[in-house]
Amino acid sequence: MKLHADKPDQLSVTAYGDGWIAVNGERHTTSLVLGAAGSVSDWGVSRFDALNEQHFAGLIKEGEPVPELVILGSGLRLRFVPPSLLRPLIERRIGVETMDTGAACRTFNILAGEGRRVVAALLIEA
Numbered sequence: 646m647k648l649h650a651d652k653p654d655q656l657s658v659t660a661y662g663d664g665w666i667a668v669n670g671e672r673h674t675t676s677l678v679l680g681a682a683g684s685v686s687d688w689g690v691s692r693f694d695a696l697n698e699q700h701f702a703g704l705i706k707e708g709e710p711v712p713e714l715v716i717l718g719s720g721l722r723l724r725f726v727p728p729s730l731l732r733p734l735i736e737r738r739i740g741v742e743t744m745d746t747g748a749a750c751r752t753f754n755i756l757a758g759e760g761r762r763v764v765a766a767l768l769i770e771a
Contacts, residue, residue: 655757656683658750658765666750666767679765680758682709691771693720700766702733710762714740718749718767722752 656679660667665674668685676688690700704715715734717726723745731741736737744752753765 647726652673656685657754657757658682660688661750662746664769664771666746674769675771676769677719677767678704679753679757679764679767680712681753681761684709688766688768690768693726693768693770696726696768698730698732701731704764704766705733705737705739711737712739712764713716713762714742714756716747716749716752716756716763716765717743718765720746720768720770722743723759728730 656669658666658668658679666677667673668677668679676690676710678684678688678712678762683696684706688700689703690696696711701715705711723743725743728735734741742752746769749765753763756763
């Protein structure tokens with residue numbers, strides 16, 4: 646599916662498919678974290694069942710605004726992580742929404758386009 650940003654200078658998911666996501670036209674084949682402030686980084690996890698508390702603690706980055714919402718793209722289908730893994734976010738009163746990765750990409754674009762402090766943690770399983 647191809648997506649188009651309203652503001653071309655803003656970070657957005659421009660396309661995605663099975664096993665890949667394009668951010669501002671650059672294709673990625675490993676799980677990644679997108680910040681509305683413009684950061685793109687490797688998430689360091691390749692399987693849903695490998696997720697742990699440190700993966701979620703790492704979504705809060707020094708020097709970047711604390712997100713108001715984290716969108717978890719759980720892969721090709723919707724899967725929920727145990728709440729105990731989300732403790733680092735919950736303790737900081739950061740909302741978490743879980744959806745399949747395609748829906749997470751679309752939702753990130755909408756919220757980032759509205760100027761919201763959102764982070765998308767997008768799982769691309771190998």
